[in-house]
Amino acid sequence: MIYTVTLNPALDKTVEIPSFAVDSVNRITAMRIDPGGKGINVSKVIDKLGGKSIAAGILGGGTGKTILSALKEMGLETLFSFVDGETRTNLKVVDKVLHTNTDINEPGLTVTEGFLEGFLKELLAKFHKNDIVVMAGSLPKGAPKNTYETWVRSCREAGVKTILDADGELLMEGLKAAPYLIKPNNHEISRLMGKNLKTPQELAAAARKLMKDYGVEKVVVSMGGDGALYVTKDATIYAQGLKVTVGSTVGAGDSVVAALAFAEESGMSLEETVRLSTATGAANVMCSGTQAAEYQVIQELMPKVVFRPLSD
Numbered sequence: 001m002i003y004t005v006t007l008n009p010a011l012d013k014t015v016e017i018p019s020f021a022v023d024s025v026n027r028i029t030a031m032r033i034d035p036g037g038k039g040i041n042v043s044k045v046i047d048k049l050g051g052k053s054i055a056a057g058i059l060g061g062g063t064g065k066t067i068l069s070a071l072k073e074m075g076l077e078t079l080f081s082f083v084d085g086e087t088r089t090n091l092k093v094v095d096k097v098l099h100t101n102t103d104i105n106e107p108g109l110t111v112t113e114g115f116l117e118g119f120l121k122e123l124l125a126k127f128h129k130n131d132i133v134v135m136a137g138s139l140p141k142g143a144p145k146n147t148y149e150t151w152v153r154s155c156r157e158a159g160v161k162t163i164l165d166a167d168g169e170l171l172m173e174g175l176k177a178a179p180y181l182i183k184p185n186n187h188e189i190s191r192l193m194g195k196n197l198k199t200p201q202e203l204a205a206a207a208r209k210l211m212k213d214y215g216v217e218k219v220v221v222s223m224g225g226d227g228a229l230y231v232t233k234d235a236t237i238y239a240q241g242l243k244v245t246v247g248s249t250v251g252a253g254d255s256v257v258a259a260l261a262f263a264e265e266s267g268m269s270l271e272e273t274v275r276l277s278t279a280t281g282a283a284n285v286m287c288s289g290t291q292a293a294e295y296q297v298i299q300e301l302m303p304k305v306v307f308r309p310l311s312d
Contacts, residue, residue, distance in 0.1 A: 001052065001053070001054060001128070001131050001132075002046060002051065002052070002053040002054070002131070002132045002133075002134065002261050002262070002265055003053065003054050003055075003056055003079075003123070003126075003127070003131060003132070003133045003134070004039035004040065004042045004043045004046075004053055004054070004055050004056065004057075004133075004134045004136070004261075005039050005056050005057060005123070005133060005134065005135045005136070005151070006037035006038060006039030006040050006055070006056070006057035006058075006136065006137055007057055007058055007111075007116075007135075007137070007138075007139055007140055007143065007147070008037060008057075008058070008088070008108045008109070008137055008138045008139055008140045009035070009036065009037030009039075009040055009057050009058070009059060009064075009067060009087055009088075009108075010036045010037050010087065010088045010089060010090040010105070010106070010108070011033060011034075011035060011036065011063050011066060011067055011087065011088070011089045011090070012033065012034045012035070012036030012089075012090050012092060013031065013032075013033050013089060013090070013091050013092065014031065014032050014033075014034070014092040014094060015028045015030070015031045015091065015092070015093055015094065016028065016029050016030040016031070016094045016095070016096060017029065017093055017094070017095055018095060018096065018097045019095065019097045019098060020093055020095040020098065020100065020102065032291070034070075034291060035066075035067040035070045035071050036090065036251070037057065037136075037137055038136035038137035038165060038251075038253075038254050038257075039055065039056075039057060039134055039135070039136045039137060040055055040057070040067070040071070041251045041254035041255070041258070041292075042134050042136060042254050042255075042257050042258040042261065043055040043071075043076055043258075044074065044076070044258075044292040045254065045255045045258035045259070045280065045284065045292045045293075046258045046261065046262050047074065047075070047076060047292070048292045048293060048294060048295050048298075049258065049259065049262045049276075049280070049295060049298070050295060051261075051262045051265065051266075052077070053076070053077070053261075054077045054078065054079050055071060055076055055077070055078050055079070055080075056078070056079040056080060056123060057080050057081075058080065058081055058082075058083055058109060058111060058119070058140060059080045059081070059082050059083075059087050060082060060083050060084060060085040060086050060087045060109045061085060061086035061087060062086070063086050063087040063088070063089060064080075064082060064086070064087040067087060068080055079123070079126070081115075081119050081122070083109055083110075083111055083115060085109045085110060086109070087108065087109060088105065088106035088107065088108040088109070089106055090103065090104065090105045090106060091103070091104040091105075092104075094247075099246075107141060108138070108140050108141065109140045109141065110140060110141040110142045111140045111141070111142045111143055112142055113142070113143070113144055116143060116144075116147060120150070120151055120154060124154060124155070124158055127155065127158050127160050128160075129158070129159035129160070130159060130160070130161065131160045131161070132160070132161045132162075132163065132261050132264055132265055133155050133160050133161070133162050133163070134162075134163045134165065134257060134258075134261050135148055135151060135152065135162060135163070135164050135165070135166070135174070135179075136163075136164075136165040136166065136254065136257065137165070137166065138166075138170070139170060145169055145170070145173055146173045146176075147170075147173075148164060148166060148170055148171075148173055148174035148177075149173045149174055149176045149177045150177075152164060152174050152177035152178070152179045153177035156177060156178065156179075156180075161180040161181075161264065162179040162180050162181075163179065163180060163181045163182075163183070163257060163260065163261055163264075164179040164181070164182050165182070165183050165253065165254070165257050167184070167188050167191075168188070168191065171184065171188065171192065172192065175210065175214045175216070176214070178214055178215035178216060179216060180216070180217050180218065181216070181217060181218040181219070181220070181260065181264070182210070182216055182218075182219055182220075183219075183220045183221075183222065183253065183256065183257050183260065184219075184221060184222075185221065185222045185223065185224070185253065186203055186221060186222070186223045186224075186226075189203060189206050189207065189210075189221055190206075192206070192210070193206045193209075200223075200229055200238050200310055201310065203221045203223070203229055204221075204229050204231055204236050204238075204310055206221075207219035207221055207229065207231040207236075208231060208236075211231070211233070217232070217233070218230075218231065218232050219231045220256070220260060220277070222252075222253055222256060222281070223241070224241065225241045225243075226240075226241050227239045227240045227241040227278070228241075228256070228274075228277070228278065228281075229310065230270060230273070230274050232270060235270060235309065236309065236310045237270060237271075237274055237307050237308070237309055237310065238307060238308060238309075238310040239274050239278045239305060239306070239307035240305075240306045240307065241278075241282070242278065242279070242282035242301060242304055242305065244282045244283075244285055244286050244301075245286055246285055246286070247285065247286050247287050251284060252281050252284055252285045253281070254284075255280050255281050255283070255284035255292070255293070256277045256278075256280060256281040258280065259273070259276045259277035259279075259280040259281070260273065260277055262276070263276055263277065271307075274305065274307050275302050275305045275307070276298070276302065278301075278305045278307070279298045279299075279301035279302040279304075279305055280293070280298050282301050283297040283298045283301055
């Protein structure tokens with residue numbers, strides 16, 4: 001089973017504003033509302049791929065109830081715990097004239113360390129060996145900075161494969177517990193290494209260093225429209241980005257993580273994983289907001305994926 005963990009979910013309100021401008025009156029021409037947060041986005045995409053997952057996390061207040069109700073309407077299995085306070089609402093501003101996507105994110109709930117420990121124990125009691133747990137996104141206020149380190153280590157000790165999709169200090173702390181797979185983008189891995197990595201070869205070398213230093217099994221580096229790198233102990237593959245009409249880039253990385261988790265559980269080869277995840281990412285870019293693309297669209301894109309082994 002695949003579990004997705006979203007410790008700081010959100011209700012995503014995506015609006016379209018042509019020629020969006022600061023210090024000015026802006027008028028919305030289209031709007032949609034989706035249950036969001038990186039792990040929740042992963043569960044939505046896994047469902048479209050024909051897989052099953054359990055979306056877990058922390059919710060609060062009326063917004064949290066709205067998210068839970070929406071997920072159940074989608075037919076997703078959930079395991080959320082409620083705390084006092086209100087789940088955040090995040091505003092995504094899409095400007096199709098200027099070709100920009102602007103995120104305005106609220107801080108979210110506040111939790112205690114004791115609550116997180118209890119919730120982790122609840123989840124560990126449900127996990128089975130070789131389950132896959134996706135941990136993704138920011139942490140709520142009150143969570144220790146090493147929360148992902150603690151959770152990854154606990155899952156690994158339980159025989160569970162962990163996929164960590166976080167940034168900055170959260171990723172750095174999580175790496176200490178040797179997650180099975182990480183998916184930084186090119187900017188995130190550059191920050192980790194303390195230098196601007198530009199070429200696929202430089203990014204691949206950085207990925208291999210992280211694997212060597214921290215015991216990570218697999219690294220996928222997304223590069224937006226420039227494609228992605230898939231690095232394992234035995235191979236490095238570069239996949240070109242697919243040229244598609246952009247609806248929204250919000251959640252594109254989450255859709256790639258979903259495909260990676262689905263492929264891992266299904267026992268796909270590296271080549272099959274590359275083809276599926278590249279097509280899934282592109283298909284979701286074509287959608288509005290954090291809406292998950294239909295599998296038919298993904299199927300149509302898979303034959304168009306171009307990839308090759310990357311040499312040093």
